[in-house]
Amino acid sequence: MEFLRFLAFVAAWGFMWRWVVKNRGSWNLFIGNLIGAVGGFIVGVVVLSITLSLFPSAHKTEQQQPERAATSEARPAVTKVEPAPVLIPPSESAPAVASDNLPVFVASAAQNQPSPPDSALLPNFSKRLTASVSEKKVEETVGANFVALRKAIGSDPNGDKAILASVMCLPFIQGAMRFPAAAVVTPQAKTNSTRFKDQTYTISNTVTARNMLGDDELYRFDCSIQRLPANDSGYAEWRLLGLKLEKAGS
Template identity: 55%
Template sequence: MEFLRFLAFVAAWGFMWRWVVKNRGSWNIFYGNIVGAAGGFIVAMVVLSITFSVFPVAPAQTDSRETERAAAALMPEVERSMEPVPVIASTPADSDNLATYVASEPQNEPSPPESALLPNYSKRLPASLLEKDFKDNVHNDFAVSRRLAGTHPNADRSLMAFMICEPFIKSAMRFSASTAIASAKSASSQRFKDQTYTISSTVSARNMLGDNVSYGFDCSVQQVDGKDTDKAAWRLLGLKLKKIES
C-alpha cells in the first residue's frame, strides 16, 4: 500500500508539472518549469492527503507476548489477590525434599453470636472446587495465575492455592460477603508433596452483632488432575480458623 501511495504522489506531481509547462502561454520554458514543479508538488500533496484519508495506515501489530503482559497488567487480580509478588513458600523448590501432608482433626466447635463463623463450620465446607468454575467466578484472574505457574507437574502453585482458599474460607463465615482476606504479600505457604499446600494468613468477617472479627487461618488444599484444565480441581484437606485477640 505504501508503494502505491508513492506512485500516486509521483504521478500527480509529474502530470501537473507537464500540464503547466505545456500551457505556460507567454512564459519562457525556465519559468514554466519552476511554476510547474511547485504546482505539481502542491497537487501531489493533496492527492497524498486524500489517499491517507481513504486508506488509513493500519496500526502496527505488537508482539503477542507484549500483548499478554499488557492484558495481565490490566486484570483485576493484579489489584486484588494476584499481586506481582507471589506467596512466599517456606519449603524447598525441589519436590524430592517436600514432606508429606498429614491431616489434623477438623474443628467442630459451636459458634456463639459474637463469632463470625458458622456453627460447626467444618461440616458445611465443600469438599472440592473445579478450576473452571472458579475461573468463571473471578473472570480471568485464576487463568493468569495458572499460566504464571507453568505446566511442569512439579511447578510451585502457591499463588493458585492462595486464590483457591478464598471460596472455602467464605463458606465458613456467617456473612460471606463481608469476608476480607489479607493480600498475598502478607501470606505464607508451606508446600508438601503431590501439589499440596497449606496457606497461612489472616481474614476478617462480620458477626451477628455487626462487628468485624479477625482470624488467623491455615487452609490446606491439594490440586488434582492438574494436567487437564477441564477436570483440574482442588480438594480441601483442612481449614483451621483461630480468633485473633484484640
Template identity: 60%
Template sequence: MEFLRFLAFVATWGFMWRWVVKNRGSWNLFYGNLVGAAGGFIVGVVVLSITLSLLPSADKPRKQIEETAAQAVAPAVAKPETLKPPVIVQKPAPAPDKLPTFTAGQPQNEPSPPESALLPNYRNRVTESISEKTQQDKYDEAFALIRAQVGNDPGADQSPIASVMCIPFVRQAMRFPASAFLVENAPESAQRFKDQIYTISNTITARNMLGDDISYRFDCSLQRIAGTDAGFAAWKLLDLKLQKSGS
C-alpha cells in the same frame, strides 16, 4: 391514621363519660360528670396506647423498617473485589523429591455464639473440592495470569494458585460468606508437601451476628487433583483451621 386514632380516643372518652353519668347511682350530677370525665379520659388513653402498638404511625415505622432492612442486609453486602497476584512468603522446603508428608489435624467443632463470625462445626459444612474454573469465571484475566505464571509443569510449585483456591473454602466457613475478605497487607505464607498439597496461612475478616467485623487467622490445607472441567484442575480441601486474631 392519626385522625382515626383521635376519633377512637374521643369516642371512647365520650362513651365512658356518658356511661358513668348514667350509672352514677346516688352521686349528684356534678360528681358524676367529674368522675365520668376523668374515667373516660383514662380509658381513652388506654385505647390510644393499644392502637399505637397495633397500628404504628405511617412515617415512623417506614423509617424504622428501612433502617432494620439496611441492618439485616448489611452482613451480606459484598464490597467490590479484585484479585491481585498473591505475595507469598514460601516457607523453607526441601527439594521436590524430599518434600514432607502432610498430616491433617482434628476437625474443629466449636460453638458459634453471636459474637463469632464462624458457623458451628464449619469443617463439615465446607465443600469437599472446588474446580479452578470457578475462580477463572469469577476473576477472569487476573486468575488466568496467575495460572500462566505457574505454568503447565505437573511438578511446578502451585502455591499462588493454592492461595486463591483457599478463599472460597474459608468463606464457606463463615456465617455471612459475602462479608469475608482477606486483610490487606496481612502476612501470608505457604508450605508445600508431597503430592501437590499446600497449606496456606493468611488473615480474613468476616461479619458476626452483631454486625461487627472479626479477623481470623486461617490455615487452609488443600491438594491439587484432576478436575472434570477440561483444562482446569480441582482442589480438594484436606484441613481448615481458623482462630480469632489475637486469641
C-alpha cells in the same frame, strides 16, 4: 541488584493491589481483593521484566569481556581442552529431587464447636464445607485475571503453585463464614505457605469476617488443600484437607 529487583516487584504488587481495592466500584471486598492480588502480581512481573531488560545481571557482562579479548588477539591461541559437562537427564533434574525432600502432609482433627453470636463462623463449619473446588468454577467467577495467573504459574505438574493455592483457598474460607461476602483476606506481598508432597499446600494468613452483631472480627486461618491431576481441558480440582480458624488474640 537482585534485592532491589525483588523490592520493586513487591512494591508494584502491593501498590496495584491497594489501588484496585480502593477503586473497586460496585465490586464487593472479596472480589476486589482477589482481583487486586492477581492484577498486582501481573504488574509486579511486568516491572520485574522491565528491570531485567534495563539492568542486566553483572555476570552477563563478565562473560562478554573474555569473548571480546579473544577476538582481538592477532596470533592463534592454544586451545584448552576441558572435560565435557555432565548433563542431568530430565528424570533426575533438580525439581524432581527437591520434590522428594518435601514433607508429607498430616491431617489434624477437624474443628467442631458451636458458634455464639459474637463469632463470625458458622456452627460446626467443618461439616458444612464443600469437599473440592474446580479451577474452572473460580475462573468463571473471577475472569481474565485468574486466567493470567494460571498462565504465569505454568502447567508443570511438579511446579510450585502456592500463589494459585492461596486463591483457591478463598471459596473454602468463605464457606465457613456466616456472611461470606463480608470476608476479606489480609493482603500481603508474599504468600505465607508451606509446601508438602503431592501438590499439597497449607496457606496461613488472617481474614476479617463479620459476626451476627455486625462487628468485624479478625481470624487466623490455616487452609490445607491439594491440587488433583488436571483433566483434558487443563483444569484441576483442589481438595480441602483441613481448615483451621481461630480468632486473633484468643
